[in-house]
Amino acid sequence: MRFYIRKLVAFVSTLILVSVITFLVFQILPGDPAQIILGVDADPQQIAALRETMGLDRSAGERYLTWIKDTLSGDFGTSIRYHRPVADMLVERLPVTLSLALFSLGLTLLVGLPLGIYIARKDGKLSALLLSLFTQLGVSIPSFWLAFILILLFSVTLKLFPTYGYTPWSEDPIGAIKSLFLPSLALAIPGIAVVIRYLRNTLLDQSRMDYVRTARSKGQHEQGIMYRHILRNALIPVITIVGLLIADTLGGSIVVENVFALPGIGSLLVTSIGTRDLPLVQTMVLYIAIIVVSINFIIDILYKVIDPRIRLKR
Amino acid sequence: MNFKQLFKSKPLVIGSSLIGALLMLMLISLFYTPYGPNEMNPSMRLAGPQLTHLFGTDNFGRDIFSRIMNGAQTAFLIGFSSVAIGLVFGVLIGAIAGYFGGWLDEIIMRIIDAMLAFPGILLAIMLVSVFGPGLNNTIIALGIMSIPSFSRIARSGFIQYKEFDFVKASIAKGAGALRIIFYHILPNMVSSLVVATSLRFSGSILAEAGLSYLGLGVQPPNPSWGRMLNEAQPFMINAPWYVLITGMVITIMVLGFNLIGDGIRDLYDRKG
Numbered sequence: 094m095r096f097y098i099r100k101l102v103a104f105v106s107t108l109i110l111v112s113v114i115t116f117l118v119f120q121i122l123p124g125d126p127a128q129i130i131l132g133v134d135a136d137p138q139q140i141a142a143l144r145e146t147m148g149l150d151r152s153a154g155e156r157y158l159t160w161i162k163d164t165l166s167g168d169f170g171t172s173i174r175y176h177r178p179v180a181d182m183l184v185e186r187l188p189v190t191l192s193l194a195l196f197s198l199g200l201t202l203l204v205g206l207p208l209g210i211y212i213a214r215k216d217g218k219l220s221a222l223l224l225s226l227f228t229q230l231g232v233s234i235p236s237f238w239l240a241f242i243l244i245l246l247f248s249v250t251l252k253l254f255p256t257y258g259y260t261p262w263s264e265d266p267i268g269a270i271k272s273l274f275l276p277s278l279a280l281a282i283p284g285i286a287v288v289i290r291y292l293r294n295t296l297l298d299q300s301r302m303d304y305v306r307t308a309r310s311k312g313q314h315e316q317g318i319m320y321r322h323i324l325r326n327a328l329i330p331v332i333t334i335v336g337l338l339i340a341d342t343l344g345g346s347i348v349v350e351n352v353f354a355l356p357g358i359g360s361l362l363v364t365s366i367g368t369r370d371l372p373l374v375q376t377m378v379l380y381i382a383i384i385v386v387s388i389n390f391i392i393d394i395l396y397k398v399i400d401p402r403i404r405l406k407r
Numbered sequence: 408m409n410f411k412q413l414f415k416s417k418p419l420v421i422g423s424s425l426i427g428a429l430l431m432l433m434l435i436s437l438f439y440t441p442y443g444p445n446e447m448n449p450s451m452r453l454a455g456p457q458l459t460h461l462f463g464t465d466n467f468g469r470d471i472f473s474r475i476m477n478g479a480q481t482a483f484l485i486g487f488s489s490v491a492i493g494l495v496f497g498v499l500i501g502a503i504a505g506y507f508g509g510w511l512d513e514i515i516m517r518i519i520d521a522m523l524a525f526p527g528i529l530l531a532i533m534l535v536s537v538f539g540p541g542l543n544n545t546i547i548a549l550g551i552m553s554i555p556s557f558s559r560i561a562r563s564g565f566i567q568y569k570e571f572d573f574v575k576a577s578i579a580k581g582a583g584a585l586r587i588i589f590y591h592i593l594p595n596m597v598s599s600l601v602v603a604t605s606l607r608f609s610g611s612i613l614a615e616a617g618l619s620y621l622g623l624g625v626q627p628p629n630p631s632w633g634r635m636l637n638e639a640q641p642f643m644i645n646a647p648w649y650v651l652i653t654g655m656v657i658t659i660m661v662l663g664f665n666l667i668g669d670g671i672r673d674l675y676d677r678k679g
Binding site: 121237238245340341362 | 418522527528532534538613616617620636640643647650651654657
């Protein structure tokens with residue numbers, strides 16, 4: 094029980110800190126937001142009035158509290174540029190980013206886990222070389238450049254997938270999958286490299302453990318040792334990198350969405366920075382950070398449920 | 408550790424050769440490039456790789472090879488400066504947290520954890536959106552982005568080493584905290600910090616490429632590989648070499664630093 098309470102306290106305090114950091118960073122912003130909205134030749138009285146409705150005349154602490162209160166009640170403010178509630182715009186765009194993230198995570202695990210297990214069991218010189226070549230390149234290639242290569246290969250040359258753009262699920266599910274496949278693959282390849290590397294290391298560590306020697310001396314065949322004993326223990330730590338992969342995917346999707354002109358959070362974020370749409374940027378940054386913190390919290394809890402041996406450190 | 412051992416590590420040799428080659432290109436570009444990086448030649452738009460233009464030309468007829476040489480200056484400058492910022496502040500913060508411990512450690516590490524909640528280049532994007540784009544702001548944003556990884560490594564090192572007898576002995580002899588931190592403990596952590604520096608270097612290069620590709624990083628006329636990829640994208644079908652070569656150079660630099668980092672880690676792991 095103490096484990097869960099401590100994790101919950103850490104989760105809540107991290108959430109609060111994340112919101113404070115986001116709020117403070119946008120406080121350093123040079124210039125007066127009211128002035129930016131109304132333009133340079135605005136009447137000072139108008140500016141003063143807008144400052145009051147936006148709450149800019151109050152202290153930073155007060156503004157933080159109202160911002161948090163509003164955000165918690167689902168009111169994310171209004172976009173300066175689009176004159177629309179930020180919440181509505183997020184609801185429109187979130188499905189794209191989430192489908193992209195889930196799709197690429199699915200690809201990463203579906204390809205990475207079997208491939209990692211297969212490769213780890215091979216001990217040849219050639220396979221070791223290919224493995225290190227692939228994993229080193231996988232973590233070194235910029236995912237958006239990988240996206241370019243995939244477009245050139247699969248869209249331009251083989252004409253299998255659209256070059257850019259997004260088909261909503263409601264219109265055409267197959268079109269949606271087609272439009273998400275290349276972006277997901279571009280995000281998944283670095284992830285696959287990470288999974289393979291990790292799995293190989295944990296499998297090697299586990300196969301040196303005493304329980305493997307015991308199983309072997311009992312006369313169990315190698316296949317059984319691998320699947321019944323080693324894999325079970327090696328897969329538990331993999332759960333932790335799922336959290337890491339989700340964070341990487343969300344971060345990477347900011348750039349990759351722009352390559353494919355996908356109407357998700359990432360592309361909105363970049364256009365909003367260009368138009369200095371502060372409420373929109375602030376909310377999206379907070380939103381992504383909250384997703385990351387929450388997923389890590391869930392993973393911590395899951396980890397403990399699956400493997401009760403885990404104790405609090407220190 | 409002697410030089411023979413260094414040469415036996417394949418990742419280290421390959422990585423250093425890649426980085427060495429890019430470093431040479433960068434140094435040469437300070438004095439000489441085949442063409443001016445912004446020299447336009449309207450009659451040579453989007454020309455393919457050939458003897459006079461090794462990597463071809465872009466949509467303004469500018470020589471891509473010269474622009475890549477020039478872009479190496481920005482890449483090394485940003486990598487070096489942002490990693491230096493991250494190293495200095497990260498190690499300082501981690502040393503304070505790890506050495507003194509207690510509530511100070513608790514608070515500092517909570518903040519570091521909160522910083523890690525902003526995935527990938529999101530932290531840099533947030534900072535750049537506030538400071539505005541440009542070379543200096545990109546360096547600062549990427550520097551702040553590298554602080555958490557350095558401070559975590561420094562902290563765990565300090566927690567480990569402060570229990571060692573040689574540290575306890577110097578405390579007993581009356582050495583001050585500063586002397587112990589910098590003179591006694593820090594030298595023991597050089598290897599893990601070198602590895603982290605190399606890996607962070609590739610992280611910074613990747614992040615800069617992403618930021619500049621999005622138009623949020625380095626602005627013209629400063630050359631940047633990420634920005635070149637942004638400019639190359641519309642011509643991807645007609646001039647695939649532009650996109651392919653530029654991205655390959657970024658990959659080589661990232662790969663080089665990753666290999667150096669991994670190579671050094673392997674050497675120390677084998678020793679320890």
